[in-house]
Amino acid sequence: MPAGRRAQHIAASVLFFNIILGIATAQDTSQGSLDSSESQKMPIELNDVVFVIQSQKQSFHANQAAKLKQDILQQAEVFSQYLPTVVLIHELSKHEGAWTIIPIIPYLASTYVKKSWIFFCEEQTRVKITKLLEVLRRYDKRKEWFLGKALHDEQSTIIHHYAFAEDPVVFKYPDFAAGWSMSLPLVNRLAKQLRNEKPSSDFTIDLKHEIALFISQRSKGPSLTPVREFCTEDVTSSEAANCATTFHTYLPFCGKLVExxxxxxxxxxxxxxxxxxxxxxxxxxxxxxxxxxxxxxxxxxxxxxxxxxxxxxxxxxxxxxxxxxxxxxxxxxxxxxxxxxxxxxxxxxxxxxxxxxxxxxxxxxxxxxxxxxxxxxxxxxxxxxxxxxxxxxxxxxxxxxxxxxxxxxxxxxxxxxxxxxxxxxxxxxxxxxxxxxxxxxxxxxxxxxxxxxxxxxxxxxxxxxxxxxxxxxxxxxxxxxxxxxxxxxxxxxx
Missing domain, CATH: 3.90.550.50 (Spore Coat Polysaccharide Biosynthesis Protein SpsA; Chain A)
Structure with a gap:
């Protein structure tokens, strides 16, 4: 092929690739992300978000969660007059089994009726709240959303009761370490269902998988929408630059090994x-x-x-x-x-x-x-x-x-x-x-x-x-x- 025709062929290929990429991006956006004009009509402020830290009563873990809460509030003070609501799950003593999330959904729905999003994270999750707001503004808060970093099984497994045995990859569930979120319309519908009927499962084994099953299967709600900015990279890594969340450590060390x-x-x-x-x-x-x-x-x-x-x-x-x-x-x-x-x-x-x-x-x-x-x-x-x-x-x-x-x-x-x-x-x-x-x-x-x-x-x-x-x-x-x-x-x- 002559050089001139080769250059034309490459240019046409690049143009075609860009067109396809644009279509793919538009399709991804059309699934619920708002365009800029619509986003401006429905701005998301910090006080529209409830942060729920999946904390524990034991003193070390309670202290870690308290530090995360303080960090979120200090970030908020820098750029906003509105402080977000930050809830520590272990302090919800009236709710036995609050750590399993499902029992507290009616409480969240009735307590935070004027909010738009419930964002959950672990005590070692690190949150960039300005970046998190950018992410949430992409999604129409009037619709039902279930957002997170998607995990899937490579093979059917006993800990998930061999669910989706024919094709385990098809079912996505959130990595709690990266944080995950539900829009209030979804929370409200789940709460209504829970007021009328109790969850049928006696055992909680892998909560993140069971939460996704409850939302998308039993409640016929939305499947998990993967969010690329919900990350588990270390906060110091170069890969974390575009992340709304990062993860600190799963293996803490407090100064001296136990002999x-x-x-x-x-x-x-x-x-x-x-x-x-x-x-x-x-x-x-x-x-x-x-x-x-x-x-x-x-x-x-x-x-x-x-x-x-x-x-x-x-x-x-x-x-x-x-x-x-x-x-x-x-x-x-x-x-x-x-x-x-x-x-x-x-x-x-x-x-x-x-x-x-x-x-x-x-x-x-x-x-x-x-x-x-x-x-x-x-x-x-x-x-x-x-x-x-x-x-x-x-x-x-x-x-x-x-x-x-x-x-x-x-x-x-x-x-x-x-x-x-x-x-x-x-x-x-x-x-x-x-x-x-x-x-x-x-x-x-x-x-x-x-x-x-x-x-x-x-x-x-x-x-x-x-x-x-x-x-x-x-x-x-x-x-x-x-x-x-x-x-x-x-x-x-x-």
Whole structure:
């Protein structure tokens, strides 16, 4: 092809590409974004937005949420005479299970009737409120909107009850770390529905997925609209320049690692798994700990295991767990401030656990792990799911045992009984998403990309030693894994 014709062909191709790009952009905008003239007719001010911080009662987390609230208000004072409303979820004490969002939707609808948007974020989310207003002005506040950074499953997973098994990629749900928002018309309609009928699900397992299901499936509301400015990049990264939200850290560090000698590990096992699972523990994380005991239905000196007089049960293991708690506060083991109870197929990063625990005061009653909920829309309770590991301060164990709360049977679900007991004592569950009830492949890749995980659970259909080496063994290995994932995504995007 002659040079002149080649230049004409390239120019025509560029023009065609720009036309297509313009059409695509217009189509994206037409889905609800306002043009400039319409936007000017319906301006969004800061006092049109209610910020809801998904906070927790435990003192460290309450302080983190308070700092975020102060930051939002200080940003507002710089450029606006109107201060936004900032709500801390843990302060809504009248609403049992407020952390699951759905029970407080009627409250939000009736309390903030003159607002336009409810914006939710986590305590480690960082918000640029001027940029957030720019984002919200793109969407017609008179319509129903569900906005966020979209996550999806690569494969059907047990934690989502194998939903959308034929094509799991099709269903999008929000990454809470990036913040997410609902317009008030959507909040109002959901509130009306909730006043007439209660949510049917008894369990809360993965809240972000269940919120999206409730809005777009059960309530026949809008699907999640992805917002590119809702980000989970670190605030200092170059990628964060155009973000309305960024994320600080999932693994806080408060000055000094908790020494290994201050954490006692209790591993629940049974004879049939002595040869299958215990060798995995010994090859991986056991070498990082100072204090550990294995509790079984059979004494095996080669491990060694201890029998606490509780026969093995196929499920529940409540009797065994309470026997471990009693042993922890007895003279049989060293007196240390922390106890972690795990299953024999739990994988743990001990250095990351040491780092996380630096932010908690063991003189407080701490009950820490991955939070689930049972019957919270009808007055139920929260609990720590056992597979990812449960961390107790000595104070929490002592208060629990002194209360007299106990198992109703040896095979009762130990994690749920513990949740009921601590709820009755007024001791809140402290949630960390770094503990995982399932395997890495059971979670969205984009969700794990900005995490620094502490534990995973289950050996089913995986090489657990490889999983440990890839995800948990050391910081350098994990950073290399993250870099590889980013490089792979960049290649896919191209």
């Amino acid at each position: 290994k000698e201050n954490i006692f590990f209790a591993v629940k096992t049974c004879q049939k798994f002595h040869r299958e699972r215990i060798p995995i523990v010994k090859k991986t994380w056991e070498k990082e700990v100072a204090l550990i005991e294995y509790y079984s239905d059979h004494v095996d000196g080669s491990i060694p295991t201890l029998y606490l007089g509780i026969p093995n049960t196929e499920r529940g293991h409540c009797g065994k767990t309470f026997a471990i708690l009693k042993r922890f506060v007895s003279n049989a083991v060293p007196e240390v401030p922390w106890l972690m109870i795990v299953d024999d197929d739990t994988l743990i990063s001990i250095p990351r656990l040491q780092r996380l625990l630096s932010c908690y005061d063991p003189s407080e009653a701490i009950f820490l792990g991955e939070r689930y909920g049972y019957g919270l829309s009808t007055g139920g309770y929260s609990y720590i799911t056992g597979g990812g590991g449960i961390v107790f301060s000595r104070e929490a164990v002592q208060r629990l045992l002194h209360s007299g709360c106990s198992c109703y049977s040896n095979d009762a679900p130990d994690d749920m009984v513990l949740g009921m007991c601590f709820s009755g004592l007024g001791i809140p569950v402290t949630h960390s998403p770094l503990f995982h009830q399932a395997r890495p492949m059971d979670y969205s890749k984009d969700y794990l990309k900005h995490q620094v995980p502490i534990s995973f659970h289950k050996h089913w259909n995986i090489d657990p030693v490889e999983i440990y080496s890839t995800w948990l063994a050391n910081e350098d290995g994990f950073k290399l894994h993250q870099k590889a994932q980013r490089t792979k995504k960049e290649r896919e995007d191209l």
